Amino acid sequence: MPVSRFVTDSSLDELARRLRFLGFDIETLRGARLEDLFHRARRDGRIVLTLSARRPRRFASVPAVTVTRGDLAGALRSVAIAHEPAGAPFSRCPSCNAALRRRMSFEARGEVPGGVLRGNQALHDCPMCGKWYWEGSHTARLREWLETALGRPIGGPPAMA
Numbered sequence: 001m002p003v004s005r006f007v008t009d010s011s012l013d014e015l016a017r018r019l020r021f022l023g024f025d026i027e028t029l030r031g032a033r034l035e036d037l038f039h040r041a042r043r044d045g046r047i048v049l050t051l052s053a054r055r056p057r058r059f060a061s062v063p064a065v066t067v068t069r070g071d072l073a074g075a076l077r078s079v080a081i082a083h084e085p086a087g088a089p090f091s092r093c094p095s096c097n098a099a100l101r102r103r104m105s106f107e108a109r110g111e112v113p114g115g116v117l118r119g120n121q122a123l124h125d126c127p128m129c130g131k132w133y134w135e136g137s138h139t140a141r142l143r144e145w146l147e148t149a150l151g152r153p154i155g156g157p158p159a160m161a
């Protein structure tokens with residue numbers, strides 16, 4: 001299956017965040033109109049991810065996925081079943097969609113809790129927002145939610161395996 005990349009607006013922020021945890025490349029255009037999303041999708045070879053069933057006629061050839069509001073797990077599953085993510089699970093920043101960088105523990109001093117540093121685990125940071133990421137109780141809960149939603153294990157990036 002070829003990799004699918006998406007573009008959406010802030011009405012699907014929570015779905016976009018969770019899909020990014022699965023490795024999907026989801027660009028969010030804040031305050032965009034539906035036409036803006038279709039325009040960007042056509043320009044960049046992306047798929048429009050939207051709550052709107054409306055399809056502007058001049059964008060009839062641009063692929064779009066319509067999801068329904070209120071069923072986050074169902075929406076996530078419908079996208080994940082039919083599309084290939086751009087990267088491994090937990091390899092993108094859930095906030096800004098940038099690919100995370102693997103970092104060494106000496107670079108993380110002062111940035112992550114001491115216990116995390118001593119735990120010798122894989123550390124990543126986001127080149128866009130500067131936030132640090134590591135496997136912790138939050139990721140364990142999130143992983144459980146994602147696996148329940150998908151009905152299968154999701155694995156992790158090579159660095160965290």
Ligand SMILES: [Zn+2]
Nearest residue numbers: 093096126129
């Ligand atoms: Zn970020």
